[in-house]
Amino acid sequence: MKIVRLTQEHAFKPFDCGEEDLNDFLLKDAKQYAKGLLAVTYVIEDDDMTVAFFSLSNDRISLSESDNATWRRIRASFPHRKHRSDYPAVKIGRLGVNIDAQRKHIGTEILDFVKQTFITNNRTGCCFVTVDALQAAVPFYERNGFKLLRKENKGDTVPMYYDLTQLV
Amino acid sequence: MAKPIEPTPVLKGDDAYEFVAEMEKQEKASAEEKARVAEGASFIQSLLTFTF
Numbered sequence: 654m655k656i657v658r659l660t661q662e663h664a665f666k667p668f669d670c671g672e673e674d675l676n677d678f679l680l681k682d683a684k685q686y687a688k689g690l691l692a693v694t695y696v697i698e699d700d701d702m703t704v705a706f707f708s709l710s711n712d713r714i715s716l717s718e719s720d721n722a723t724w725r726r727i728r729a730s731f732p733h734r735k736h737r738s739d740y741p742a743v744k745i746g747r748l749g750v751n752i753d754a755q756r757k758h759i760g761t762e763i764l765d766f767v768k769q770t771f772i773t774n775n776r777t778g779c780c781f782v783t784v785d786a787l788q789a790a791v792p793f794y795e796r797n798g799f800k801l802l803r804k805e806n807k808g809d810t811v812p813m814y815y816d817l818t819q820l821v
Numbered sequence: 822m823a824k825p826i827e828p829t830p831v832l833k834g835d836d837a838y839e840f841v842a843e844m845e846k847q848e849k850a851s852a853e854e855k856a857r858v859a860e861g862a863s864f865i866q867s868l869l870t871f872t873f
Contacts, residue, residue, distance in 0.1 A: 656868040678823035692826060697868060712829050716837040723837045730838075731845050746826035758861070765861030770873060783829050798850075800843060802829070803836045812829055816843070819850045820858060 654704060659683055659694040668703035670749035672787065674809075678747050679706050686710075692746045697759070705750040707763050712744035712783045714802070714814060742781035742814070743771055764797045764815075772820050780817050785810035 657663065661684055668679055679694070683706070686692040692710040696703055717723070718738045727736055745767060750760050764782075771779045783802075786794045787810055791801075794813050802812040832840050850858070866873075 654868055655870050656865065657870055674823045682823050686826070697865075708826070710826065714829060714840070715831045716840070717831050717833040720833045720837060723834055726838055727841050731841065734845070736841055742829070744826070744829065747823075762861040762864050765858045766865035768858055769862030769866075774873070785827050785829075798854075802832065802840065804839075808827075809824065810827060812827075814840075816848075819848050820855055 654697060654699045656695055656697050659687055659696055659706075661688065663696065665696075666698050666701065666703045668706070668749075669752055670705075670755075671752050672749065674787075675747055675749035678708075679703070679749065683708060683747075686746075694747075697763075702751055702753065704754045705748075705759050705763060707748040707767070708746040709767070710744045710746055711777075712742040712781075713739045714742055714781055714783065715739040740781055741777065741779050742783045743767065743779050745782065745784040748784070760793060761797055764794075768815065768817060768820060772817050782815040782817060784813050784815075786813050787811075 663684070665680055669676055683692070683694040686708065687694060692708040694706055694708040697705045716738050748760060748763060767782055771782070784794060784799065791811050791813070797815070799813040799815045802814055806812070
């Protein structure tokens with residue numbers, strides 16, 4: 654098994670993670686994201702199949718600067734620290750594991766790799782990992798320490814985050 | 822074509838407050854959790870065919 658960084662010339666080995674949207678992203682869109690410098694996709698494969706993939710991009714968690722009432726509340730509750738209106742993050746835009754490789758913890762190991770990489774040999778500041786989790790994947794991310802960014806979520810995905818400072 | 826990667830939403834109101842409150846807890850992972858993360862990461866690291 655090996656990990657390659659997706660290139661325009663990459664020949665995909667068979668992949669099906671059971672989610673059509675994730676399959677489509679890898680097989681149809683990931684190269685376009687790479688070409689546009691929007692996301693870099695890493696592909697884990699063995700001799701026969703694509704085992705898993707994940708796509709990373711720069712991100713940030715921002716707090717609305719114009720929400721004065723909330724800022725007053727934050728300053729009143731936590732007066733001893735300065736708070737920023739945004740924090741640098743790395744976004745896992747997509748993460749999928751082949752059906753034939755699921756339940757072997759490779760998804761967790763990918764998350765561990767992203768966490769560890771951005772607290773050790775990071776080239777830029779980054780204090781959070783963010784992800785838009787499919788509803789069905791929320792328990793998986795929660796088991797891996799991710800928290801909900803919003804109480805109420807509309808749409809197919811749920812924005813979540815992991816605070817990297819807990820590991821340092 | 823798959824759905825686009827969505828931008829992370831800007832936090833407002835209770836969501837912004839809760840986010841800051843969580844940060845203020847300054848929780849630290851246990852030594853066991855740190856070791857588990859490092860072990861999982863090293864497995865993926867061993868598969869790399871390039872310098873990350």
